[in-house]
Amino acid sequence: MARKIFDTHFHIGKWGKRKVFTCEVQPLLKEHENYKDCEIYLQENNIDKGIVVPTYLTEEPKAGLVDYNRLVLEAVDKVDNIYGGLWVSPMPADMRYTEKILARATHSKIKVLKMSVNAWGPYTYSPKSWDKTFRYNIECILEFSKQHNLVTQLHTGVSDSRAFSEFLCQYKWIGRVQFVHMGETVEGVLEFVPRFVRWIKDNFDFYCDIALVPGFALGWIVSRLEKIEGGLNRVLFGTDAPWSSFLSHYWKVESLDIDESLKSKIFWDNAEKLYGK
Ligand SMILES: [Zn+2]
Numbered sequence: 001m002a003r004k005i006f007d008t009h010f011h012i013g014k015w016g017k018r019k020v021f022t023c024e025v026q027p028l029l030k031e032h033e034n035y036k037d038c039e040i041y042l043q044e045n046n047i048d049k050g051i052v053v054p055t056y057l058t059e060e061p062k063a064g065l066v067d068y069n070r071l072v073l074e075a076v077d078k079v080d081n082i083y084g085g086l087w088v089s090p091m092p093a094d095m096r097y098t099e100k101i102l103a104r105a106t107h108s109k110i111k112v113l114k115m116s117v118n119a120w121g122p123y124t125y126s127p128k129s130w131d132k133t134f135r136y137n138i139e140c141i142l143e144f145s146k147q148h149n150l151v152t153q154l155h156t157g158v159s160d161s162r163a164f165s166e167f168l169c170q171y172k173w174i175g176r177v178q179f180v181h182m183g184e185t186v187e188g189v190l191e192f193v194p195r196f197v198r199w200i201k202d203n204f205d206f207y208c209d210i211a212l213v214p215g216f217a218l219g220w221i222v223s224r225l226e227k228i229e230g231g232l233n234r235v236l237f238g239t240d241a242p243w244s245s246f247l248s249h250y251w252k253v254e255s256l257d258i259d260e261s262l263k264s265k266i267f268w269d270n271a272e273k274l275y276g277k
Pocket residue numbers: 009011180240
């Protein structure tokens with residue numbers, strides 16, 4: 001079936017050979033080394049639009065912040081249907097790079113600032129883990145995002161939604177957020193979904209994507225969100241390519257036993273409203 005598809009989360013920039021724990025891991029697919037590779041990825045999979053963000057946690061630690069943000073800016077300039085997210089870091093040692101990146105984030109096709117808590121050790125989303133400098137940096141980034149009407153994409157893993165609840169006890173003004181991965185692991189999803197449903201009921205302008213989520217996660221969150229008015233406007237299609245394949249994510253949605261109109265919200269409508277204009 002021909003569908004309009006918006007991939008709200010895929011990557012540019014070479015991961016290389018970095019070890020995670022003791023393993024040398026590699027993306028599933030050919031890496032997107034430049035805008036041409038991204039353009040081919042969209043074309044080959046009949047994807048209508050995409051948000052590309054830098055690969056991070058690379059062998060060369062500053063690659064995501066410096067070189068790959070540059071690749072995102074090049075991609076949005078060269079390819080019509082690619083929009084971008086710039087990767088920013090509130091880590092004290094990274095802030096001088098982040099300030100330079102923010103200066104470039106006023107580009108009309110930059111829609112997202114992406115932050116990845118898995119690169120923040122020892123800090124988490126909980127303000128209890130922050131010191132003065134880190135708090136100042138986070139507030140600068142969020143304030144910039146708000147002023148420029150950007151969406152903040154936040155990585156989520158195992159315990160991140162719990163820590164983020166503590167963030168929300170102190171900050172009510174975070175604006176629009178796309179939580180990437182919905183908690184990512186089985187345990188992370190179990191923690192994330194009930195909290196996300198609560199945040200939507202509390203009228204936060206939040207979204208989540210289906211990238212890398214385990215099999216049961218999408219059906220479960222759909223069954224919870226469909227009981228809330230507008231709840232299914234909050235789920236976005238995203239693949240994390242080249243870390244996983246387009247088709248495996250396409251079938252996560254296509255195989256759900258839900259109305260066609262709801263599938264089209266997840267594949268396209270929700271993202272087009274959030275990012276497409
Ligand atoms: Zn990702």
